[in-house]
Amino acid sequence: MKSSFISSFRRVPAAFISSILLFIVTESILVRSEAFWCFCRHYSKPADDDGIRLEYTLRTISNKEEQRTVFLIGSSQVREDFDLEYLNRELGKENTTAYNLGVYGATPIEMFMLKDDLLEKRPDIIIYVAFAGTFYDDYNDNDFRRMKYYFNPAILPYFSKYFGTRVMFSQRGALIDSLLGGFSPLYKYRDSIGRSILAAVQHHTRIKNWTEPRPYIYEENKPERYFLDEIRKANGKRFGPRPYTEMSRELFVLFADDVVSNGVKLIYIDGPTHPLCKKLYGREIDTAYNSFISDQADKIGFVYLAESDLPRFTEEEFIDFTHLNEKGRVKFSQFLKEQLSGKSTRSDWSSLPSVGMADADDRSTSQVSETEGSDVDGGG
Amino acid sequence: MLFNTLQFAVFFIIVYGLYLALKHKWQNRMLLVASYVFYSSWDWRFLFLIIVSTVLDYVCGLKIHGAKDVRKKKLFLFFSVFGNLSILGFFKYFNFFAANFQRLLGDFGLTVQPHFLHIILPVGISFYTFQTMSYTIDIYREKLSPTRKFLDFAVFVAFFPQLVAGPIERAKNLLPQILSPRKVTLSKFYEGCYLIFWGLFMKVYIADNLARIVDPVFAAGPPYKGAVVLISLYAFAFQIFCDFAGYSNIARGLGKCMGFDIMVNFNLPYFATNPRDFWQRWHISLSTWLRDYLYIPLGGSKRGRANTYRNLAMTMLLGGLWHGAGWTFIVWGVYQGTLLVVHRLLAPLLKRIPSPRGILAQKVSFALRVVFFFHLVCIGWLFFRAETMTQAYYMLRSLLTGFGSIHGTAIQTMMFNTVLFTWLLMVVGFAQFWKKDLMVVYRTSAATRAVFYVICYYLLIVFGVSGGEEFIYFQF
Numbered sequence A: 001m002k003s004s005f006i007s008s009f010r011r012v013p014a015a016f017i018s019s020i021l022l023f024i025v026t027e028s029i030l031v032r033s034e035a036f037w038c039f040c041r042h043y044s045k046p047a048d049d050d051g052i053r054l055e056y057t058l059r060t061i062s063n064k065e066e067q068r069t070v071f072l073i074g075s076s077q078v079r080e081d082f083d084l085e086y087l088n089r090e091l092g093k094e095n096t097t098a099y100n101l102g103v104y105g106a107t108p109i110e111m112f113m114l115k116d117d118l119l120e121k122r123p124d125i126i127i128y129v130a131f132a133g134t135f136y137d138d139y140n141d142n143d144f145r146r147m148k149y150y151f152n153p154a155i156l157p158y159f160s161k162y163f164g165t166r167v168m169f170s171q172r173g174a175l176i177d178s179l180l181g182g183f184s185p186l187y188k189y190r191d192s193i194g195r196s197i198l199a200a201v202q203h204h205t206r207i208k209n210w211t212e213p214r215p216y217i218y219e220e221n222k223p224e225r226y227f228l229d230e231i232r233k234a235n236g237k238r239f240g241p242r243p244y245t246e247m248s249r250e251l252f253v254l255f256a257d258d259v260v261s262n263g264v265k266l267i268y269i270d271g272p273t274h275p276l277c278k279k280l281y282g283r284e285i286d287t288a289y290n291s292f293i294s295d296q297a298d299k300i301g302f303v304y305l306a307e308s309d310l311p312r313f314t315e316e317e318f319i320d321f322t323h324l325n326e327k328g329r330v331k332f333s334q335f336l337k338e339q340l341s342g343k344s345t346r347s348d349w350s351s352l353p354s355v356g357m358a359d360a361d362d363r364s365t366s367q368v369s370e371t372e373g374s375d376v377d378g379g380g
Numbered sequence B: 001m002l003f004n005t006l007q008f009a010v011f012f013i014i015v016y017g018l019y020l021a022l023k024h025k026w027q028n029r030m031l032l033v034a035s036y037v038f039y040s041s042w043d044w045r046f047l048f049l050i051i052v053s054t055v056l057d058y059v060c061g062l063k064i065h066g067a068k069d070v071r072k073k074k075l076f077l078f079f080s081v082f083g084n085l086s087i088l089g090f091f092k093y094f095n096f097f098a099a100n101f102q103r104l105l106g107d108f109g110l111t112v113q114p115h116f117l118h119i120i121l122p123v124g125i126s127f128y129t130f131q132t133m134s135y136t137i138d139i140y141r142e143k144l145s146p147t148r149k150f151l152d153f154a155v156f157v158a159f160f161p162q163l164v165a166g167p168i169e170r171a172k173n174l175l176p177q178i179l180s181p182r183k184v185t186l187s188k189f190y191e192g193c194y195l196i197f198w199g200l201f202m203k204v205y206i207a208d209n210l211a212r213i214v215d216p217v218f219a220a221g222p223p224y225k226g227a228v229v230l231i232s233l234y235a236f237a238f239q240i241f242c243d244f245a246g247y248s249n250i251a252r253g254l255g256k257c258m259g260f261d262i263m264v265n266f267n268l269p270y271f272a273t274n275p276r277d278f279w280q281r282w283h284i285s286l287s288t289w290l291r292d293y294l295y296i297p298l299g300g301s302k303r304g305r306a307n308t309y310r311n312l313a314m315t316m317l318l319g320g321l322w323h324g325a326g327w328t329f330i331v332w333g334v335y336q337g338t339l340l341v342v343h344r345l346l347a348p349l350l351k352r353i354p355s356p357r358g359i360l361a362q363k364v365s366f367a368l369r370v371v372f373f374f375h376l377v378c379i380g381w382l383f384f385r386a387e388t389m390t391q392a393y394y395m396l397r398s399l400l401t402g403f404g405s406i407h408g409t410a411i412q413t414m415m416f417n418t419v420l421f422t423w424l425l426m427v428v429g430f431a432q433f434w435k436k437d438l439m440v441v442y443r444t445s446a447a448t449r450a451v452f453y454v455i456c457y458y459l460l461i462v463f464g465v466s467g468g469e470e471f472i473y474f475q476f
Helices: A014-031 A034-042 A050-060 A076-081 A084-094 A108-120 A141-149 A153-162 A164-170 A172-183 A190-204 A224-234 A243-261 A275-280 A283-301 A326-343 A370-375 B006-021 B024-066 B070-107 B125-140 B150-158 B171-179 B186-219 B226-257 B275-279 B284-298 B305-323 B327-352 B359-385 B389-401 B409-435 B446-463
Strands: A068-074 A096-102 A125-130 A265-270 A303-305
Touching: A014 A034, A014 B446, A034 A050, A034 A190, A050 A096, A050 A141, A050 A190, A068 A076, A068 A084, A068 A108, A076 A096, A076 A125, A076 A326, A084 A096, A084 A326, A108 A125, A108 A141, A108 A153, A108 A243, A141 A172, A153 A164, A153 A243, A164 A172, A190 B409, A190 B446, A224 A275, A243 A265, A243 A283, A265 A283, A283 A303, B006 B024, B024 B070, B024 B125, B024 B150, B070 B125, B125 B150, B125 B171, B125 B284, B125 B305, B150 B171, B186 B226, B186 B409, B186 B446, B226 B359, B226 B389, B226 B409, B275 B327, B275 B359, B284 B305, B305 B327, B327 B359, B327 B389, B359 B389, B409 B446
Parallel strands: A068 A096, A068 A125, A125 A265, A265 A303
Antiparallel strands: none
């Protein structure tokens, strides 16, 4: 006897359908609520929760006409290497607000995926900080797992082209996670939201006090032994041409081209690296990398501040190979502030359409309040 | 292929689609293929064992039934039981006995180098061997007639919803359902979906999160803080319940969707007030199997008190051994047996204690007994979960002599997290107990259920563990 229930579908699962609708409605209300994102941001930590911190920052960026906005984008190098409070205090005098959008492990893949979200906010300047390793490293399982925070389906053809279907199949869990996250922000950021809820309840029940952490997670300089061990382990091959390198180059070009075409001033800065960092990989990597970025800067029309354009950073100013400590952060932030305040000696600054703060005629006399800058401190 | 994975979801959708499209005979054949595919996803090499067990008991069942001579019946029963226990014994206990034999001889000054085999424990072996043995034993007892339909019998042995972690079904319950056409009704489908959902919730939200509280405690070495051990035992008590009952719920739900009624395996075990009550609520399929095929054949409670106590102790000792080849499981079994014996001894005395007067007093008395007995069960779980007897000893000692303070962030965080991941289970459990209905949530109004589901969705999305963690009872 054939089962017959399909033809007698009289009872509608009202509870189930209602629950789905109720969930969709309540989730929509929740994710549109500023209070919800403020709550998650307040109880989040840098690095682990970079995704949700970035989401919060993007949601709170105001597109006021009289304000100039500067986006600092890149990996944890960006998150750690800039003192946003200082920058906004100084830039605020020139009616400018900077937003630190550095997120852990970000590569040109993530920047490509975030491109539309960034351009939607109509920044005046995007400052992209990276180094050779950004283009010459593997895209591993952790990177795939983190991808859900920034996922854009436009990346899929590039994954298919450069990684192949076998890798995509092996990473199907991460890809499905990312696709589901596109439908539900709650699902996308569930790890961070869960941690925030736990932290909040523990704080309010006095189990564990919560103090909002500093925007930087790296506090103590690594000992000398760490550098020597890493150099020995790397054996000159820590970074090198990978299957991912060509993809990252193509995506970077697409990203830069789109940004510049949209009238945004793009400044690419070589992130400061520890003097010993060069021992991790061959010189030819640096040569290829510099040559690539320079070529693209000329072709696309963005500013490239190479390592030689930066102030000299000493060993004492680094936590590890790629992240600055407090001392280095102050130096780098001052350097950036000077560049953005028109103290740059570079000829290509004035040739760009939106020179921004360097143009004295555009300088507004109204002051941007300090609280506005510090509302979006170094998270993300 | 774990129930809590996308892979299984895809597998079941395909199987279910085919199931609905096929007629009865082909449904069973398809179920057999699906069950073998399901089992092969663990390790295809062990399909051979299930097939051997299936053929053995199919043939023995027919021979037992067909034999006129009692000796011949016993002979084939012996083949069945010996064959199944040999398979189980070899794969599960060979290395354990070899190691202990070596240790024992070592205590007498004899050095022996036994040959240890790199044996992989086939998933679900303890479950399906017991299931097939019950078939031949029931035929021997003339409680059941054998089936001549080999393929249908093979479905009974390998039925994928309950193959790897039970419930251990009896042939007289499941086999007729396989042999007869089944009716899949909408209400059964909805009930099945509810059971699957609740089972997944128990596993993904409750059990897997509690595991994150329990595992670090048991992974660490001594010294232990008694308060930490106690909270981890509470957490483990609910972890193992939700893990195992969750699996059973999913198994029952999958069966229900296909028109099968699989037995209830858990009936609010932590509301038990004594060990006898506990074993009528916990892992019911195993406890009834042990009662019917071990305890009663040993004499049960019919040959005097001393024999009763002996039979209880032996049954629970073997019950402990069934769980795993380890001294901690044996001690756990002995402990459970001891509880049963002590309860029997004290039962006449306890009956003389007058019941409290007044409804409130009775409820308070009941609650206190439940809490007291729950703690006795938790002590048993200490042995069950401990990695070694040494660890169990140190942990037990810490409970008695090194309890320490319950203040401190780490302990309070553990307590908080345990409550966070069990509160909804408590609410549902109390509702089930109050209404004496395990499906009480399913039978509430649509509005209440909708709110319940939404709460579950939020908890699952935010806190659900998505790693596809294995079920605890797979190791048995």
